[in-house]
Amino acid sequence: MEKGKILIIDDEDIVLRSCQRALSPAGYDVRVAKNGIDGLKMLETEAFAVVLTDLKMPDLDGIEVLRRIRETWPDIEVIIITGYQTVETAVKAIKLGAFDYIEKPFSPEQILSVIRNAIERRTKQ
Amino acid sequence: MKTHVKKTLNSLTGKLILTIGTLMVAGSTIFWYFLIQHQEKELLRNSIKYGDSFIDFVEKSTRNGMLTFQQILIQQTVEAIGSAEGIIRIRMVDGKGRIAYSSIKEEKGTMLDKSESLCMLCHSKSGESVKMQSSSIKMGKDGYRVLNILHPIYNEPACYTSYCHAHPKEQGILGFAEADISLSILDKAIKKQEIAITAYVIGFICLLSVILCTILWNLVSTPLSILTHGMERVAAGELDYTVKIDTGDEMGDLARAFNAMTFDLKKAKDELVEWGNTLEKKVEEKTEEIKKAQTKLIHSEKLASLGRMAAGVAHEINSPLTGIVTFGHLLRDKFPEDSQEREDVEVIIEQANRCSNIIKGLLGFARATSAEKGLININDLVNSSLNMVQHKADFFDIKVVLNLDESLPPLRVDASQIQQVFLNMIINAADAMEGKGTFTVTTRKVVENGSSFAEVEFNDTGHGIMEENIPKLFEPFFTTKPVGKGTGLGLAVSHGIIQDHGGRIRVKSELGKGTSFFVRLPYYEG
Numbered sequence: 001m002e003k004g005k006i007l008i009i010d011d012e013d014i015v016l017r018s019c020q021r022a023l024s025p026a027g028y029d030v031r032v033a034k035n036g037i038d039g040l041k042m043l044e045t046e047a048f049a050v051v052l053t054d055l056k057m058p059d060l061d062g063i064e065v066l067r068r069i070r071e072t073w074p075d076i077e078v079i080i081i082t083g084y085q086t087v088e089t090a091v092k093a094i095k096l097g098a099f100d101y102i103e104k105p106f107s108p109e110q111i112l113s114v115i116r117n118a119i120e121r122r123t124k125q
Numbered sequence: 126m127k128t129h130v131k132k133t134l135n136s137l138t139g140k141l142i143l144t145i146g147t148l149m150v151a152g153s154t155i156f157w158y159f160l161i162q163h164q165e166k167e168l169l170r171n172s173i174k175y176g177d178s179f180i181d182f183v184e185k186s187t188r189n190g191m192l193t194f195q196q197i198l199i200q201q202t203v204e205a206i207g208s209a210e211g212i213i214r215i216r217m218v219d220g221k222g223r224i225a226y227s228s229i230k231e232e233k234g235t236m237l238d239k240s241e242s243l244c245m246l247c248h249s250k251s252g253e254s255v256k257m258q259s260s261s262i263k264m265g266k267d268g269y270r271v272l273n274i275l276h277p278i279y280n281e282p283a284c285y286t287s288y289c290h291a292h293p294k295e296q297g298i299l300g301f302a303e304a305d306i307s308l309s310i311l312d313k314a315i316k317k318q319e320i321a322i323t324a325y326v327i328g329f330i331c332l333l334s335v336i337l338c339t340i341l342w343n344l345v346s347t348p349l350s351i352l353t354h355g356m357e358r359v360a361a362g363e364l365d366y367t368v369k370i371d372t373g374d375e376m377g378d379l380a381r382a383f384n385a386m387t388f389d390l391k392k393a394k395d396e397l398v399e400w401g402n403t404l405e406k407k408v409e410e411k412t413e414e415i416k417k418a419q420t421k422l423i424h425s426e427k428l429a430s431l432g433r434m435a436a437g438v439a440h441e442i443n444s445p446l447t448g449i450v451t452f453g454h455l456l457r458d459k460f461p462e463d464s465q466e467r468e469d470v471e472v473i474i475e476q477a478n479r480c481s482n483i484i485k486g487l488l489g490f491a492r493a494t495s496a497e498k499g500l501i502n503i504n505d506l507v508n509s510s511l512n513m514v515q516h517k518a519d520f521f522d523i524k525v526v527l528n529l530d531e532s533l534p535p536l537r538v539d540a541s542q543i544q545q546v547f548l549n550m551i552i553n554a555a556d557a558m559e560g561k562g563t564f565t566v567t568t569r570k571v572v573e574n575g576s577s578f579a580e581v582e583f584n585d586t587g588h589g590i591m592e593e594n595i596p597k598l599f600e601p602f603f604t605t606k607p608v609g610k611g612t613g614l615g616l617a618v619s620h621g622i623i624q625d626h627g628g629r630i631r632v633k634s635e636l637g638k639g640t641s642f643f644v645r646l647p648y649y650e651g
Contacts, residue, residue, distance in 0.1 A: 107451065
């Protein structure tokens, strides 16, 4: 049962694996990228419903990834993953058009809930 | 003794007495001399006057005898008068220089010695006749002075018309009457008077000197020595010493001026000493302040580096924790409900979440610097904070009392940070009360050092805090809660936040009775 294609961008392997293991059983097609540049390349070749991106990454950070996606693929919902929540980054992310943000460490239920909400909004639009 | 006299003579009083004494002696001597001279002259003048009267008397007594040419009678009269006391000699000399009559019989009929003053009087210059009587004073044989009176006897009609025709009409002066009168009585009187006056003058000088000395001693010397003594005492540092001279004269003025000066000196010295003391105290206070500021700086630097470290650690640790939590959940769902394995995995997930909470607490430091301030009603913040926790099981049996001052103005604060502080206070109170008791929140206005603050008091009826723990309350990682319940960061973070807002947190606690936390925030002056 194909629910939607989801791209996870994070420099931490364990986060990528956790997301995959949490989302795949729920029927999501999960693809992963180890950094922002790779993620953007994948976006150019494949169509995604939702992108989850870490905030702090080498080379290209989550805010920059968010900005590029908003510019090029405005219909993709972006969810920010933060190592720790700060008011500014959260506000900045939401202002730049992120759908939501999720704090590490998150449980499978939490990430599923956020993804569900994002897809729900996307289908409503 | 000798030096004492010298000292006295050198003193002001000595000099004054010496000067005035010398002037007095000189003045008295001059006065004495002129008085005596005057007296003597006066007496002598009177004596000459009496001498003249006397010779006049002799002439008149012998006039009848002369006119009737009764030589024996004349001689007898002259002898009789000459025998009187004090009369040394009376004689009458004719124009040829023959002594016609004399009280000294032997002289009668003899010629005058040409050198005698009597002759010299008439014949000093050739042909010049004597105009009038004369008087002179010479020394007598007995040592007393003798007054010599010489009186010319003029020719008159009764003389040249007398039957004896002894004198022709042309003759001007017929002869001389001469008297030597002893001045012994006068000399004796003068001597007596001289002695008396001298005695009086000496007595007067002595008396005056004694009076002068006494006056000078009392008016000058005594007050001066009192003043000198006082100055020596003051110079030796005895600034409480006052000179006691209560006279209304210049000495009194001097003493009063001196006392005023000593008083001012003491005041100035006291001020100086006090200034020195307070300076020391001020330096101590400043040093203490600097030490405190330094400690605070070190403390805040520590917190800042801790915050930076926490941020880094949070980023690194939260990713593996995500793995633990996610895979824990996946693993848990593989075990049936109520199985031991499922319970074990629950523990793993729970502990991973605890790690995450510790990290969140640490992050409070990093966040304290990134405040977003707005004008917020403090009472609203208290209410919303309470609403967030009141529905929790920990609060079911706790009575919450609110005493909120509705007149408090809005404050410029970061609402989420202040709410974090309030939540901390509320959760700590609930923990301390262990589920039962009364929790009172009071807001009020306080004024300290002219600045206004809003104060929120969180009072619980919990177990209280041990006195030795109070200073450590705001240190990071200090906790009295059981392991796993508190991170020891809540109050440290709260303290940092409130300090960042220009306020402070105070604690008042009594073991067994409860604790009050006072959170004070400054009024917004914009």
